[in-house]
Amino acid sequence: MSLWRQAIRHLGGQASRTATRWAVVDVEASGLDARRDRLLAIAAIAIDAEAAAPRIVLGDSFEVVLRQDEVVADKPNILLHGIGVGAQRGGVPAAQALQDFERWRAGAPLLAFHAAFDQTLIARAFASRLRRRLDAEWVDLEHVAEVVQPAVAARTLDEWMAHFGIRCAQRHQAAADALATAELLLKLWPAIRRQAPRPDFGALQQMAGQRRWLP
Numbered sequence: 001m002s003l004w005r006q007a008i009r010h011l012g013g014q015a016s017r018t019a020t021r022w023a024v025v026d027v028e029a030s031g032l033d034a035r036r037d038r039l040l041a042i043a044a045i046a047i048d049a050e051a052a053a054p055r056i057v058l059g060d061s062f063e064v065v066l067r068q069d070e071v072v073a074d075k076p077n078i079l080l081h082g083i084g085v086g087a088q089r090g091g092v093p094a095a096q097a098l099q100d101f102e103r104w105r106a107g108a109p110l111l112a113f114h115a116a117f118d119q120t121l122i123a124r125a126f127a128s129r130l131r132r133r134l135d136a137e138w139v140d141l142e143h144v145a146e147v148v149q150p151a152v153a154a155r156t157l158d159e160w161m162a163h164f165g166i167r168c169a170q171r172h173q174a175a176a177d178a179l180a181t182a183e184l185l186l187k188l189w190p191a192i193r194r195q196a197p198r199p200d201f202g203a204l205q206q207m208a209g210q211r212r213w214l215p
Helices: 003-011 075-081 085-089 094-105 115-130 141-148 157-164 174-195 201-213
Strands: 021-029 039-048 055-065 110-112 138-140
Touching: 021 115, 021 174, 039 094, 039 115, 039 174, 055 094, 055 174, 094 115, 110 115, 110 174, 115 138, 138 141, 138 201, 141 157, 141 174, 141 201, 157 174, 174 201
Parallel strands: 021 110, 110 138
Antiparallel strands: 021 039, 039 055
16 A cells, blocks of 8 residues: 555544644655646655654655656656656546645645745646645745754755755655655754744744845
8 A cells, every 4th residue: 555545544533633733745846847847746744843842753644646647758857756657657646646635734734845846836736636726834944944054054955964964765756855854854943942942833934934034
């Protein structure tokens, strides 16, 4: 049974969620232009932020490859994310995949690194496949990192991972990248708490918003 179906089955009996459940998201796409390229896969992992320090909930995760109407056969792109022609043809119908993701998310706010890319691709997919928008709050963890660790000369996810010694099983694979991003959040948490002793998701949004004022 695939990971995303395990997640759906696992969560079927959970009737309610609180604001302390966050979701770290990563996507794979047919290219690097979020306004034109297509969404190929979504992966996400839950964060339990109820305690003094957040924790990654490995058993509360989601992963899906969307079936493509037109297969992306570009070899460099496939080598990057590993979603080949067969996986694209055998993926979950896009509308169902998006509905499954929405059900798994269950209202949880979303975090991502370079969140604008993920947010734009998911928003376009919801608009084209479901004819509606995904009602979700977002935080760009890249912006939070730059605000709370201004002395660190890191900009990319790889550079932040190297700074904190975070290992990723397979870069540019959505589930592995989502887990690495979640681990980055945990590494940043002491610095986040120095700015907000009892940080909630709203505090992270405020921190991310301060990015525009950095020199």
